[in-house]
Amino acid sequence: MKALHFGAGNIGRGFIGKLLADAGAELTFADVSPALLDALNSRKGYNVHVVGEQATVEPVSNVNAVNSAGQDAINLIAEVDLVTTAVGPTVLEKIAPNVAKGLVLRHQQGNEKPLNIIACENMVRGTSQFKQHVFNALPEDEKAWVEAHIGFVDSAVDRIVPPAAAGSTDPLEVTVETFSEWIVDKTQFKGPLPEIAGMELTDNLMAFVERKLFTLNTGHAITAYLGQQAGHATIRDAILDEKVRLVVRGAMVESGEVLIRRYGFDPEKHAAYIEKILSRFENPYLHDDVERVGRQPLRKLSAGDRLIKPLLGTQEYRLPHENLVRGIAAAMHYRSEQDPQAKELVELLEKVGPKAALAQISGLPEEGEVVAQAVKIYESMH
Numbered sequence: 001m002k003a004l005h006f007g008a009g010n011i012g013r014g015f016i017g018k019l020l021a022d023a024g025a026e027l028t029f030a031d032v033s034p035a036l037l038d039a040l041n042s043r044k045g046y047n048v049h050v051v052g053e054q055a056t057v058e059p060v061s062n063v064n065a066v067n068s069a070g071q072d073a074i075n076l077i078a079e080v081d082l083v084t085t086a087v088g089p090t091v092l093e094k095i096a097p098n099v100a101k102g103l104v105l106r107h108q109q110g111n112e113k114p115l116n117i118i119a120c121e122n123m124v125r126g127t128s129q130f131k132q133h134v135f136n137a138l139p140e141d142e143k144a145w146v147e148a149h150i151g152f153v154d155s156a157v158d159r160i161v162p163p164a165a166a167g168s169t170d171p172l173e174v175t176v177e178t179f180s181e182w183i184v185d186k187t188q189f190k191g192p193l194p195e196i197a198g199m200e201l202t203d204n205l206m207a208f209v210e211r212k213l214f215t216l217n218t219g220h221a222i223t224a225y226l227g228q229q230a231g232h233a234t235i236r237d238a239i240l241d242e243k244v245r246l247v248v249r250g251a252m253v254e255s256g257e258v259l260i261r262r263y264g265f266d267p268e269k270h271a272a273y274i275e276k277i278l279s280r281f282e283n284p285y286l287h288d289d290v291e292r293v294g295r296q297p298l299r300k301l302s303a304g305d306r307l308i309k310p311l312l313g314t315q316e317y318r319l320p321h322e323n324l325v326r327g328i329a330a331a332m333h334y335r336s337e338q339d340p341q342a343k344e345l346v347e348l349l350e351k352v353g354p355k356a357a358l359a360q361i362s363g364l365p366e367e368g369e370v371v372a373q374a375v376k377i378y379e380s381m382h
């Protein structure tokens with residue numbers, strides 16, 4: 001199997017790329033960072049530090065890299081059997097034009113083998129959204145061929161992978177937690193289903209996507225936002241703060257009540273899932289900054305993401321949502337000098353005030369009860 005993976009970052013090197021290489025795929029990474037491209041091409045491999053009670057160092061070898069914006073990436077798309085991405089939701093649109101060019105070349109070259117594309121991003125049906133971007137970039141007369149030959153497969157991906165420890169000079173070093181889960185929608189593949197150890201197939205993907213995004217990522221974001229408010233730099237310190245933990249667990253329980261009703265999850269198993277997540281946030285072997293987990297607050301406060309979507313669910317089923325609202329208020333306070341979305345948030349808050357800003361970002365009705373509650377908490381947090 002030949003595979004091309006876009007995004008040689010934390011999850012790319014530490015999880016998806018590693019699984020593909022372990023499965024024997026001839027793997028190329030596509031990225032835009034010269035440091036990553038040079039290091040991957042000169043060393044052809046790197047070590048993954050899997051940390052936990054028993055730490056292991058797992059080598060990944062026989063990999064190389066190309067610039068994702070260049071002709072090499074286009075040529076590879078015409079050739080490979082699998083394309084995966086872990087570039088971040090906002091970057092999918094940027095890589096779509098080159099992927100479209102590669103698909104056109106594939107058709108021109110007469111390559112009729114099925115190709116499957118899997119976006120491994122924290123999004124609900126991220127590959128389907130990517131497909132839209134690719135189709136927007138395709139010539140009209142290529143769309144039917146792409147529809148017939150290319151599988152766009154949605155997935156849920158879970159492994160906490162912070163950036164390398166401060167002070168590390170190796171751009172390829174990556175440290176991951178022991179836990180990992182990659183679940184893909186088996187109904188969307190073209191051709192035979194791939195056999196990749198660590199990739200689980202399901203015909204009920206939405207349940208898994210929402211379970212992960214609206215439990216782990218909901219709790220994670222609120223840990224980051226309340227943690228920053230309380231002066232904590234890391235997720236571990238934040239979740240060990242009882243006041244933060246109470247709200248984070250409360251918000252995951254509120255979101256869980258929605259998931260239990262929507263997908264029929266077993267309440268006891270779901271409660272255990274929440275406790276396991278809390279213990280993963282506490283992981284003493286990982287250094288994960290609240291600034292990584294809180295990154296891109298506008299995305300995290302948008303209508304379909306980890307804070308607002310669960311809240312809308314509580315409204316649908318008439319369930320409590322006090323802790324989720326607290327998390328939303330804390331998100332509005334998120335500040336980061338390195339994060340353009342954090343700056344945009346501040347500008348919007350200054351320009352239109354918290355009520356209009358929250359309504360604009362989240363799509364919640366400006367005069368509704370939830371916006372009023374969130375703004376009241378936001379103002380009390382000053």
Ligand SMILES: NC(=O)c1ccc[n+]([C@@H]2O[C@H](COP(=O)([O-])OP(=O)(O)OC[C@H]3O[C@@H](n4cnc5c(N)ncnc54)[C@H](O)[C@@H]3O)[C@@H](O)[C@H]2O)c1
Pocket residue numbers: 006007008009010011012030031032033036068069086087088089091094095120121122157158159160161162
């Ligand atoms: N890190 C985690 O714990 C984790 C876990 C599950 C899912 N995810 C998801 O995986 C995705 C990536 O997250 P990450 O933490 O690995 O981020 P990251 O910043 O470490 O990696 C992103 C990589 O994409 C590259 N990139 C940027 N623009 C590009 C382009 N135009 N073409 C090709 N590559 C480009 C960057 O250079 C970087 O190497 C996100 O959607 C994230 O939500 C992350």
Ligand SMILES: O=P(O)(O)OC[C@@H](O)[C@@H](O)[C@H](O)[C@H](O)CO
Pocket residue numbers: 122157158159160161216217220221292293294295296
């Ligand atoms: O990657 P984001 O910005 O969507 O979310 C930040 C973290 O919550 C996330 O990367 C988690 O570490 C990951 O989703 C764990 O599986």
